[in-house]
Amino acid sequence: MAPAIAVRIHWNLAALRGIRPHEYLSRFALGGAVSALAGLATAHWGPVIGGLFLAFPAIFPAGATLLDKHERDKKRHAGLSGEIRGRLAAALDARGAAMGALALAAFACLIWKLLPRHAAALVLPGALALWLGLSILLWRLRKLIVHLVRAR
């Protein structure tokens, strides 16, 4: 595999040290609020409208804001503004979310088609595995395309 696409996926647990308690709380509250809203929307407007909120961007806006803030803070400590770096890091995060969203559509499609005829205990884990596998595949595929375009 070409070096440009053989990117190693790894953990950086030290990144957790930079997150403050109120940031964890705000994510918890946002995720809880969107899930509750999805239930209320189903109760008031029916499952067609309620179902839309199952794919609401609940993680990305808070994540991108935090990423931007942390990147700017890092640069500020070095005496630089960091605004451009924060914005580009958030743009990179958004690009990843776009690929994840395509896989999310496949996740929903699988549940829509298979859930009426098969056990939920099989369909839900299967859909999650599909989301993860397809997300990684799309991400790798994009890396490969960028590598091939640059190599021409």
Add this chain to the structure above:
Amino acid sequence: MQIAYRFLAGGLIVSLFSLLGDVLRPKGFAGLFGAAPSVALATLPLLILSDGRDGAAVEARSMVAGAFAFFLYALACTWVLSKKHWKVTPTALGMLSLWALCAFGGAAWLLRSP
């Protein structure tokens, strides 16, 4: 009671996927977790219990429209942040109107189809 369960489960699962996004590297890969099926995983088990598998499948059909709206939202955020140099928080929040427009447009189409 159902709303309280949804709030707790949604909060926990969104937090879990957010943490994965924080610790995974490279950053571009971690971005995938910004579109994890967190709200769906918190909500669908309860829906299956209350409305049955057919009812949950109807919501999953709408979720396809919501996911395509999310895709357009994320593409728009990528373009605006990298090319137009807008600030991150107003972009991420303001572009939610694009998600709503596309998602509700998709729902209107679904409501008209058999």
